[in-house]
Amino acid sequence: MSGAAVRDGQSEHRRSGKLRVTRVRRVERITPRMARITFAGDELAGLHSNGGDQHVALYFYEPGVELPRPFTTEAARALLPVAKPRLRRYTIRHHRPEAGEVDMDFVLHGADQLASGWAERATPGDEAIWFGPGSGWTPGPDAEWAVLLGDETALPAIAATLEQLPPGLPVSVVVEVPDRAEEQPLTTRADARISWLHRGSRPAGQLLHERATALPLPPGRGRIWGAAERGVIRELRRHFVEGQGLARSDTHLTPYWTRGETQDSEV
Ligand SMILES: Cc1cc2nc3c(=O)[nH]c(=O)nc-3n(C[C@H](O)[C@H](O)[C@H](O)COP(=O)(O)OP(=O)(O)OC[C@H]3O[C@@H](n4cnc5c(N)ncnc54)[C@H](O)[C@@H]3O)c2cc1C
Structure with a gap:
């Protein structure tokens, strides 16, 4: 799992990323085929935003996998031999530290596809686990x-x-x-x-x-x-x-x- 950085070809300042357990707070259809999902949760409190094209990896576990609580980076690593998540990368569109919120915009390209389908069906209260954010260009x-x-x-x-x-x-x-x-x-x-x-x-x-x-x-x-x-x-x-x-x-x-x-x- 990689750290975060600012990339401009001149310098790279690394900060360690973190696994974050969040909840969907709002879902909005900003265009017919783009859903904006707002994530919130205590674990967003210390999020350092790198701006630009910074992205996170969303974790999708098979239904029925019981996650140990609290679910941390170390807990996810320990679980790997038993349950490997499928990862999908998404960009942080907005970060509002004062509200403890992050927006991501999902292209809805197919209800039967893992991340796209999840976004299409997401409702407030759903849990979402992601690692990041990464660097920003x-x-x-x-x-x-x-x-x-x-x-x-x-x-x-x-x-x-x-x-x-x-x-x-x-x-x-x-x-x-x-x-x-x-x-x-x-x-x-x-x-x-x-x-x-x-x-x-x-x-x-x-x-x-x-x-x-x-x-x-x-x-x-x-x-x-x-x-x-x-x-x-x-x-x-x-x-x-x-x-x-x-x-x-x-x-x-x-x-x-x-x-x-x-x-x-x-x-
Ligand atoms: C660094 C990074 C940042 C990204 N940021 C965003 C973002 O902010 N918003 C966003 O919507 N996407 C973003 N993506 C793209 C997104 O991760 C992919 O579209 C991903 O494949 C979606 O996962 P899925 O589970 O829905 O589909 P998958 O299981 O990966 O793919 C299933 C099928 O859908 C097709 N497919 C995948 N994406 C599309 C698409 N967009 N249009 C048509 N067919 C598609 C594939 O070819 C495949 O046939 C980003 C990708 C990267 C690497």
């Missing part, structure tokens, strides 16, 4: 521009990152969503140019790839952040690193899901 103080790319699973990270970017930083944002109803208001003090792409019936990531690979990059040193389906991310990395000659360390491109596969292999 920033473009770094020497960045002269930034590019943020992603599909709807990346939207929470893009929205949270935009809220933290320095005033006036030139930033191009390209987000692919199923349709107009999945757009969300994005706020930033940066000098942002935001493009929404509606995939309709096209394969996920096709439009994002087309638009991202046609983006003119400004002069000077910039940084690129992106998250989407694994194959799309592979192509974007090839384009920016091999095609455009960007330093690999100036790109932060992460597969957030894999077509036709569960995320279990990531654990």
